[in-house]
Amino acid sequence: MARLSLEKLQEEISASSNVLLIQDLDGVCMPLVRDPLTRALPADYIEAVRRLGHRFRVLTNGEHSGSRGVNRLVERALGPERDPAGEGLYLPGLAAGGVQSQSQHGAISHPGVSESELAFLAAVPGQLKAGVQAMAERLRPSSSAAVLEPLSQAAVLDNQLSPTLNLNVLFAGLQLEPAEQRRLQEASQELLEGLEEQAKEQGLGDSFFLHLAPNLGSQDGKEQLKWASPEHCGTSDFQFMLRGAVKEAGLLVLLNQHIARQTGHAPLGDDFNVRTAPRNAEGLLALAQEAIAPDQVPTLIGIADTITSEPRVEGTQVRWSRGGSDRGFLTLLQEIGRAFGTPNRVVLVDSSDGELDRPSLLDPELKGLSDPEDPLQLDVLVPGGPATYVEWFNGMARNVF
Structure with missing residues (x-):
């Protein structure tokens, strides 16, 4: 071509x-x-x-706002003497897969998102942190809490609209072999699918889905995990996202x-x-x-x-x-x-x-x-x-x- x-x-x-x-x-x-x-x-x-x-x-599937949002990168790059909101220097467009909209002046809205959905999402990072801590302890039982806890904390991105489990820090920090990486991927998928079940029990069964990045496409409405191999780490981000995003x-x-x-x-x-x-x-x-x-x-x-x-x-x-x-x-x-x-x-x-x-x-x-x-x-x-x-x-x- x-x-x-x-x-x-x-x-x-x-x-x-x-x-x-x-x-x-x-x-x-x-x-x-x-x-x-x-x-x-x-x-x-x-x-x-x-x-x-x-x-x-x-x-983007990332977010504009929050401690890990792109707005913080804009502010850091410009320095304290600049006003990105006043100057129209924030990056305009859609984040969190499309449910977070922002103007160049930093005006943010969440069209189509309900208060009950926001409340459920707010509780997700805490459950992810507990789950990933348990996974890390199973993979490296001899490692101290001083080693595992910071890695587990860093692996959870507490985004407001798309809480995410990022395995890259665990792959590197725990020095996992491909077989261990696959075990962590499998456990992570089970953890996030458990959150989907909780949402169903609260009447939010059509509100969320699990986004895998990278993935191998979808089958029956479910994104397919790309397993780790000696060549590539495969799926590293497990994002709990609003359906439609x-x-x-x-x-x-x-x-x-x-x-x-x-x-x-x-x-x-x-x-x-x-x-x-x-x-x-x-x-x-x-x-x-x-x-x-x-x-x-x-x-x-x-x-x-x-x-x-x-x-x-x-x-x-x-x-x-x-x-x-x-x-x-x-x-x-x-x-x-x-x-x-x-x-x-x-x-x-x-x-x-x-x-x-x-x-x-x-x-x-x-x-x-x-x-x-x-x-x-x-x-x-x-x-x-x-x-x-x-x-x-x-x-x-x-x-x-």
């Missing part, structure tokens, strides 16, 4: 009168790390985002908002959000085709890093398990382009050079990421990772807009 360079992509962006860049964060504009508290955003990247204005929105629904929300900014009319309605959106990609695409006029659709540029593809043998045939937290929204973005005749582009950034085990774009066959039959077309590859992407992004914002 013929691919574009970043330079050619910039030419296409500059030639478009109506463009919207939708970008993931971790692994794209900053390297992947085991502990989110150690992340850093470049100040010039934040300034470039503001320069793009309505042409740019983030779409998936990036493909978030993509349609951002498209609806963009058209409203451009025309003064939201074709999907002013209150359209990921909780009210169709629950599958086919429904989302059908809704877009039904409600949106072709001349209102911008050129969409999707920028992300997390897709997976693994072979599985079924008899004499090889089939592919495809997943990754960015695959859904990138695929829908591609399909919207085909349906509306817009030259949408999919950009994949190499996140393998961070602290986490990820397949690399330097592999010419893109093993672990794509496959010869993959319906997702990767238009632009960025093998240089976040540093290369940010350098290009800053130059594009400066020279085009």
Whole structure:
């Protein structure tokens, strides 16, 4: 497949009168790390985002607010003498898979989320901490509490809308072999599925789901765990998320908002959000085709890093398990382009050079990421990772807009 360079992509962006860049964060504009508290955003990247204005929105499974939120990274990068809210320097767009919306001035809302759901989520981090402490003790019974407790605490991300168990700190801190990593993955899945059962007992059975990152796609509505191996650690993030909070629904929300900014009319309605959106990609695409006029659709540029593809043998045939937290929204973005005749582009950034085990774009066959039959077309590859992407992004914002 013929691919574009970043330079050619910039030419296409500059030639478009109506463009919207939708970008993931971790692994794209900053390297992947085991502990989110150690992340850093470049100040010039934040300034470039503001320069793009309505042409740019983030779409992330992380969160804007909270001690581990991206807003803290913005504030740290700019320093105490700057006021990101007043200057409009927060990153605008959707977080927590789409249920946390933020303006560039830091105004945050949670469309479609109920008080009972927020109350249930508030109790989840405490249960995760107790569960992960027990798992660590089983894996390393001879280790002292002074060693295990800090690791267990660091593994639980107490996000308001997407409490997360991040196994990377445990993989590294406990020096787990692949077989031990798989045991920890299995126990983590059981722990989070137990929370889903608790929610059902409280009348919130349709409120939450377990998001695995990276994953191998979904089967019967359940994301498939990518087991650890000697080559890659597999699924490391177990996120307890609000149902409907998936990036493909978030993509349609951002498209609806963009058209409203451009025309003064939201074709999907002013209150359209990921909780009210169709629950599958086919429904989302059908809704877009039904409600949106072709001349209102911008050129969409999707920028992300997390897709997976693994072979599985079924008899004499090889089939592919495809997943990754960015695959859904990138695929829908591609399909919207085909349906509306817009030259949408999919950009994949190499996140393998961070602290986490990820397949690399330097592999010419893109093993672990794509496959010869993959319906997702990767238009632009960025093998240089976040540093290369940010350098290009800053130059594009400066020279085009």
